[in-house]
Amino acid sequence: MLLPVQCVFCGTRCFADEGRICNGCLVDLPWHERLTEPGPAPLAVIAAPLEYAFPVDAALKAFKFHRRLEYGPAFAELLCRVIQELPGDIDSLLPMPLHWRRQAMRGYNQAHELVRVLHKQSDLPVLASVGRVRATPYQSGLDAAARRQNLRNAFKASAAIESGHVLIIDDVITTGESCRRLARVALNAGAGKVSALAVART
Numbered sequence: 001m002l003l004p005v006q007c008v009f010c011g012t013r014c015f016a017d018e019g020r021i022c023n024g025c026l027v028d029l030p031w032h033e034r035l036t037e038p039g040p041a042p043l044a045v046i047a048a049p050l051e052y053a054f055p056v057d058a059a060l061k062a063f064k065f066h067r068r069l070e071y072g073p074a075f076a077e078l079l080c081r082v083i084q085e086l087p088g089d090i091d092s093l094l095p096m097p098l099h100w101r102r103q104a105m106r107g108y109n110q111a112h113e114l115v116r117v118l119h120k121q122s123d124l125p126v127l128a129s130v131g132r133v134r135a136t137p138y139q140s141g142l143d144a145a146a147r148r149q150n151l152r153n154a155f156k157a158s159a160a161i162e163s164g165h166v167l168i169i170d171d172v173i174t175t176g177e178s179c180r181r182l183a184r185v186a187l188n189a190g191a192g193k194v195s196a197l198a199v200a201r202t
């Protein structure tokens with residue numbers, strides 16, 4: 001028997017057609033007016049349905065740092081809906097890699113949690129050949145120059161990428177610097193184009 005699904009934001013029981021965020025909470029979320037923007041080079045498109053504001057900011061922090069893994073499928077369902085509005089030639093998903101040490105400490109990678117559901121619902125293959133080779137300190141609190149320095153050579157591809165259009169998946173996009181770095185590595189490994197999709201953008 002299936003347990004009734006509770007809304008991750010308000011806790012009320014969701015109707016069968018609602019998913020994990022009830023319609024009341026869904027309309028109250030801080031939606032961006034436009035889903036996509038032309039990406040800063042080398043990204044083709046950068047997309048995020050939500051603003052990084054209450055209650056999304058609190059939810060994403062809980063998801064990322066406090067094991068509130070129920071937010072994973074809730075936000076992934078939301079991304080599944082918007083992925084159809086992205087360029088139709090997207091043919092693979094690339095979760096923002098986490099350094100193995102940080103992943104071991106945290107026990108999970110929030111981007112993987114999102115991608116697992118997206119993969120199941122969209123049938124897009126997941127690229128696993130790009131990893132994080134440097135355990136970079138957290139980006140928050142660093143200025144732009146420090147962020148760039150911080151991310152130098154952070155990612156490495158271990159195999160060629162045969163994909164026409166890769167979609168990077170992350171929880172939040174702030175400056176977009178990590179996505180741009182990762183995109184460059186994917187392009188050098190053979191990807192035709194790279195875009196990025198996150199739950200929220202600051």
Ligand SMILES: [Zn+2]
Nearest residue numbers: 007010022025
């Ligand atoms: Zn709700």
